[in-house]
Amino acid sequence: xxxxxxxxxxxxxxxxxxxxxxxxxxxxxxxxxxxxxxxxxxxxxxxxxxxxxxxxxxxxxxxxxxxxxxxxxxxxxxxxxxxxxxxxxxxxxxxxxxxxxxxxxxxxxxxxxxxxxxxxxxxxxxxxxxxxxxxxxxxxxxxxxxxxxxxxxxxxxxxxxxxxxxxxxxxxxxxxxxxxxxxxxxxxxxxxxxxxxxxxxxxxxxxxxxxxxxxxxxxxxxxxxxxxxxxxxxxxxxxxxxx
Amino acid sequence: xxxxxxxxxxxxxxxxxxxxxxxxxxxxxxxxxxxxxxxxxxxxxxxxxxxxxxxxxxxxxxxxxxxxxxxxxxxxxxxxxxxxxxxxxxxxxxxxxxxxxxxxxxxxxxxxxxxxxxxxxxxxxxxxxxxxxxxxxxxxxxxxxxxxxxxxxxxxxxxxxxxxxxxxxxxxxxxxxxxxxxxxxxxxxxxxxxxxxxxxxxxxxxxxxxxxxxxxxxxxxxxxxxxxxxxxxxxxxxxxxxx
Numbered sequence: 106x107x108x109x110x111x112x113x114x115x116x117x118x119x120x121x122x123x124x125x126x127x128x129x130x131x132x133x134x135x136x137x138x139x140x141x142x143x144x145x146x147x148x149x150x151x152x153x154x155x156x157x158x159x160x161x162x163x164x165x166x167x168x169x170x171x172x173x174x175x176x177x178x179x180x181x182x183x184x185x186x187x188x189x190x191x192x193x194x195x196x197x198x199x200x201x202x203x204x205x206x207x208x209x210x211x212x213x214x215x216x217x218x219x220x221x222x223x224x225x226x227x228x229x230x231x232x233x234x235x236x237x238x239x240x241x242x243x244x245x246x247x248x249x250x251x252x253x254x255x256x257x258x259x260x261x262x263x264x265x266x267x268x269x270x271x272x273x274x275x276x277x278x279x280x281x282x283x284x285x286x287x288x289x290x291x292x293x294x295x296x297x298x299x300x301x302x303x304x305x306x307x308x309x310x311x312x313x314x315x316x317x318x319x320x321x322x323x324x325x326x327x328x329x330x331x332x333x334x335x336x337x338x339x340x341x342x343x344x345x346x347x348x
Numbered sequence: 349x350x351x352x353x354x355x356x357x358x359x360x361x362x363x364x365x366x367x368x369x370x371x372x373x374x375x376x377x378x379x380x381x382x383x384x385x386x387x388x389x390x391x392x393x394x395x396x397x398x399x400x401x402x403x404x405x406x407x408x409x410x411x412x413x414x415x416x417x418x419x420x421x422x423x424x425x426x427x428x429x430x431x432x433x434x435x436x437x438x439x440x441x442x443x444x445x446x447x448x449x450x451x452x453x454x455x456x457x458x459x460x461x462x463x464x465x466x467x468x469x470x471x472x473x474x475x476x477x478x479x480x481x482x483x484x485x486x487x488x489x490x491x492x493x494x495x496x497x498x499x500x501x502x503x504x505x506x507x508x509x510x511x512x513x514x515x516x517x518x519x520x521x522x523x524x525x526x527x528x529x530x531x532x533x534x535x536x537x538x539x540x541x542x543x544x545x546x547x548x549x550x551x552x553x554x555x556x557x558x559x560x561x562x563x564x565x566x567x568x569x570x571x572x573x574x575x576x577x578x579x580x581x582x583x584x585x586x587x588x589x590x591x
Contacts, residue, residue, distance in 0.1 A: 132378070132379065152410060152430070152431070155410075160403070163403060165476075188475065231415065232431065233410035303547075303551055304375075308542060309367070
């Protein structure tokens with residue numbers, strides 16, 4: 106995807122990327138689980154907010170947000186890239202490309218996910234490494250959820266006739282129904298649960314059955330949050346697809 | 349370790365931390381393997397150099413280098429932390445605490461490790477995400493290798509009489525011999541090779557025997573580089589332990 110542009114945009118390449126992104130998400134959560142909540146990071150004025158804002162400014166200079174797969178948490182006033190952007194035809198429809206639901210993702214991550222993943226104890230003082238770890242989790246989740254734009258674009262291109270009536274009628278529920286395949290969603294939840302077991306096991310004592318991040322938490326994360334938000338992005342994208 | 353200070357400094361806690369850090373290193377290498385070499389990052393003036401320098405400045409503000417476990421790649425002129433540092437007694441002996449061999453680590457990472465780990469192809473244009481991934485690998489490796497300071501401190505405290513004669517004689521080879529246990533090193537190499545197989549497998553098709561990073565590369569990385577450099581840090585630390 107990405108730099109190769111249109112040529113590689115098909116359902117199989119999108120699926121492969123989504124499966125690979127599961128590993129990245131689970132690795133990042135396992136890394137976050139090394140630290141306790143460290144709530145001092147999140148007090149106002151929020152050190153995490155500052156850290157992410159500054160990290161994004163730096164990554165913008167290095168060209169991160171040239172890629173249509175990347176969406177900033179604080180997109181206002183990012184500096185321009187230091188290298189000229191590569192020239193390739195945009196893959197996404199322009200009105201949908203700018204969809205950004207990172208505020209929802211940030212909020213949910215902080216309130217729901219951190220308490221389920223963090224180590225016991227309340228504060229180990231490792232704020233900088235915890236913030237870097239939070240950033241890795243947030244970027245991995247944001248990328249996965251906003252990948253819904255590519256999923257929707259591929260599905261629309263494959264059968265525009267299926268989606269056009271609902272788009273013209275602004276029928277969100279109808280679109281959501283067209284995008285929902287329960288058996289596929291169940292398979293994803295099972296797979297990420299298995300991955301959490303494989304990647305989070307104690308390799309020296311696999312029989313101990315202890316995992317760095319609870320596999321049920323990862324399955325729940327996908328079922329209640331990652332999959333629904335990805336579909337939300339898909340619906341929003343499709344609603345703008347004929348603008 | 350870290351914030352708990354002296355109380356938890358013993359061979360078992362050090363060993364546990366080293367084993368856990370293997371997971372972090374292997375996760376970070378698997379993530380780096382998503383991208384090709386992207387050599388444009390490393391041309392002069394080096395975008396990676398800029399990226400790491402600026403990232404470290406930001407992480408220093410968030411307090412990263414307060415921790416004796418963290419060593420910057422560009423330690424000169426780092427800004428002070430924004431939060432007051434926690435007050436606890438230093439664990440390491442002051443003259444050894446400042447040992448920093450990140451230049452060696454950086455050089456070896458760039459020249460030897462990236463070509464062994466990077467995806468095929470020469471350039472996908474994802475410089476920012478590749479740089480962030482390089483930073484994660486470098487920090488994980490640097491932390492592991494400089495952990496030799498804690499290993500040496502624990503070993504010295506456990507039996508100062510074994511090390512003192514060689515320290516006073518500035519006998520590097522004698523110290524290296526005292527610190528070398530071939531069976532332990534072989535066990536580490538086997539364990540990290542296994543972890544690379546477990547964490548880098550195709551979870552949907554484990555029978556395929558394909559791995560995201562070659563397990564032999566991780567074993568080689570430890571055998572030829574991580575373990576020798578950790579011992580180098582230990583020797584340097586011990587040489588200053590009686591200053």
